[in-house]
Amino acid sequence: MTVQVSRRGLLKGVGAGLAGGSLGALGFGGLEPAMAAAVRPFKLAQMRETRNTCPYCSVACGVILYSLGDRSKNARSSVMHIEGDPDHPVNRGTLCPKGSALLDFVHAETRTKYPLYRAPGTSEFKRVSWDHALDRIAALLKEDRDRNFVAKNGDLTVNRWTTTGFLGASATTNETAWLTYKVVRSMGALVFDNQARV
Amino acid sequence: MVRFFKRGSAKDDAEPAPVAKKSFDEIKPDPDKIGISGSVPFVRLPEPGSLFKARAERLLALAPGHTLEAYLRLVAEIARAQAVVEAERAAAGWDVTDPDEAGRALRVEHGMPPLSRHVIEADPSFHACLDGLLDALDLSAAPEQVRAARDGLRAASKEDRLDLAVQVFEGAIPVERVAECLFVSAALQVCLARRAARLDAKALKPVADGVCPCCGGAPTASVVVSWTPADKARYLSCSLCGTLWNHVRIRCTACGDGEGVSYYGLDEVAKDVQVETCTACHSYLKHLHQHRTPDLDPVADDIASYGLDLKIAEEGFRRAGLNLLFVV
Numbered sequence: 097m098t099v100q101v102s103r104r105g106l107l108k109g110v111g112a113g114l115a116g117g118s119l120g121a122l123g124f125g126g127l128e129p130a131m132a133a134a135v136r137p138f139k140l141a142q143m144r145e146t147r148n149t150c151p152y153c154s155v156a157c158g159v160i161l162y163s164l165g166d167r168s169k170n171a172r173s174s175v176m177h178i179e180g181d182p183d184h185p186v187n188r189g190t191l192c193p194k195g196s197a198l199l200d201f202v203h204a205e206t207r208t209k210y211p212l213y214r215a216p217g218t219s220e221f222k223r224v225s226w227d228h229a230l231d232r233i234a235a236l237l238k239e240d241r242d243r244n245f246v247a248k249n250g251d252l253t254v255n256r257w258t259t260t261g262f263l264g265a266s267a268t269t270n271e272t273a274w275l276t277y278k279v280v281r282s283m284g285a286l287v288f289d290n291q292a293r294v
Numbered sequence: 295m296v297r298f299f300k301r302g303s304a305k306d307d308a309e310p311a312p313v314a315k316k317s318f319d320e321i322k323p324d325p326d327k328i329g330i331s332g333s334v335p336f337v338r339l340p341e342p343g344s345l346f347k348a349r350a351e352r353l354l355a356l357a358p359g360h361t362l363e364a365y366l367r368l369v370a371e372i373a374r375a376q377a378v379v380e381a382e383r384a385a386a387g388w389d390v391t392d393p394d395e396a397g398r399a400l401r402v403e404h405g406m407p408p409l410s411r412h413v414i415e416a417d418p419s420f421h422a423c424l425d426g427l428l429d430a431l432d433l434s435a436a437p438e439q440v441r442a443a444r445d446g447l448r449a450a451s452k453e454d455r456l457d458l459a460v461q462v463f464e465g466a467i468p469v470e471r472v473a474e475c476l477f478v479s480a481a482l483q484v485c486l487a488r489r490a491a492r493l494d495a496k497a498l499k500p501v502a503d504g505v506c507p508c509c510g511g512a513p514t515a516s517v518v519v520s521w522t523p524a525d526k527a528r529y530l531s532c533s534l535c536g537t538l539w540n541h542v543r544i545r546c547t548a549c550g551d552g553e554g555v556s557y558y559g560l561d562e563v564a565k566d567v568q569v570e571t572c573t574a575c576h577s578y579l580k581h582l583h584q585h586r587t588p589d590l591d592p593v594a595d596d597i598a599s600y601g602l603d604l605k606i607a608e609e610g611f612r613r614a615g616l617n618l619l620f621v622v
Contacts, residue, residue: 117471117472117620117621118365118476118619118620118621118622119362119365120472121439121443121472121473122365122368122436122437122439122440122443122472122473122476123436123437123438123439123440124362124364124365124368126436127361127364128363129363130361131361131362131600131601131604132604133603134361135560135601135602135604135605138309138560138601139560139604140460140558140559140560140605140606141558141559141560141561142556142557142558143556143557143558143559144555144556144557145543145544145555145557146544147544160543160544179526181543182334182524182525182526182527182528182543183334183527183542183543185333186354188334188525189525189526193591229467293473
């Protein structure tokens with residue numbers, strides 16, 4: 097239900113010189129312009145609160161990210177505080193020491209923000225495109241699978257691939273987890289674990 | 295080296311009191327000890343004994359030097375009178391049995407708030423409340439209009455007063471009688487706070503977004519609290535009965551949208567009073583961080599932060615909710 101009580105417009109229509117609401121009706125009409133003048137020099141500071149999931153472990157605690165700025169094109173947003181989500185049924189606003197330090201994780205200079213590639217024999221990581229990274233991963237997976245896939249153990253069909261492992265993430269939805277399982281298992285991979293247990 | 299790590303004298307290092315040993319089977323998990331319980335309580339019913347008194351104190355604390363000092367002092371006087379009436383009625387053994395018990399059961403069964411306008415219509419104590427309030431008020435410092443409204447209300451017929459009370463209850467304050475409605479609202483708050491306090495908190499269910507589960511009233515402000523079982527949860531404060539009910543944070547109190555919610559504040563003035571705005575329905579409600587400043591009162595600090603209302607209105611947001619002692 098939306099409760100909208102705004103009599104200002106109506107009062108202005110009733111008669112000129114009538115100040116709106118309780119202030120006007122009770123003889124405090126002069127206070128409203130005074131209040132407006134008092135706050136004129138101030139600027140509104142906008143803050144946003146955004147729900148997210150802590151990426152560290154399988155408990156998947158709810159967190160609230162407090163950020164300045166409105167995510168509009170000209171404004172620069174910045175996360176300034178992170179704390180537990182009091183409405184989240186899992187953690188009810190609490191966080192472990194790792195979760196409490198999430199802000200440093202967000203602002204860490206060494207945080208990986210894009211794919212990096214260190215070619216064999218070189219000493220430096222070089223920024224590469226997502227296409228390059230995914231192509232390379234796919235090529236290496238296929239190469240290893242072609243070489244080491246075991247289809248039969250004697251007469252028994254086993255279809256297993258044990259030379260490559262896969263590590264899932266913790267903040268995934270049920271659907272993502274289902275997809276991950278299907279993709280990994282359908283290739284025959286058995287070494288499959290979740291970041292949540294690390 | 296050892297001395298560096300020794301704290302205090304040897305006397306202080308007395309052995310801790312022996313703890314009764316429990317067998318493994320007797321040990322049970324006790325999450326309450328760290329402040330977490332399975333769920334946050336849905337409502338906190340008002341405590342009429344302290345509600346109005348604390349409000350009057352907060353208003354008087356805010357008033358000195360404030361641009362709206364005169365108005366804050368008037369509302370402080372009203373809150374003081376509310377506390378006096380409440381104390382008098384409580385001492386006289388207030389009869390709060392519901393005149394319409396069958397109707398109430400029907401309302402609850404169909405997901406409506408248990409307190410309805412029939413409670414006021416059938417309740418003779420409303421007139422006693424209003425008379426007591428008007429007598430307890432000391433309006434010598436107030437403007438002429440305030441005293442005229444009080445005198446007008448004193449002379450008004452019972453039907454007329456009841457008519458005003460029902461209109462206030464339904465959130466449709468008649469424009470030409472805003473001044474009288476101030477006192478009618480104050481008397482209603484005393485009546486309804488006492489009635490709401492007697493309800494069974496566990497039997498109350500959510501009615502709708504931004505609707506009080508006790509009386510169906512609109513919220514005055516949203517408060518982030520710091521009680522042990524609900525640390526930093528958000529509660530809405532009812533404009534009529536003073537009940538606090540839980541509303542998930544970062545979710546518009548008027549339309550339930552969660553995407554376009556932002557918080558604005560005048561940083562230089564007070565960080566603990568913000569407005570929660572919603573770009574889906576373009577409304578806003580005051581958002582008080584009581585967990586940082588426990589003194590914050592929904593009614594008092596809503597009035598004191600009127601400058602924020604004026605600023606946010608410039609951004610094109612309308613006020614959701616209602617402060618009966620400060621109709622904007």
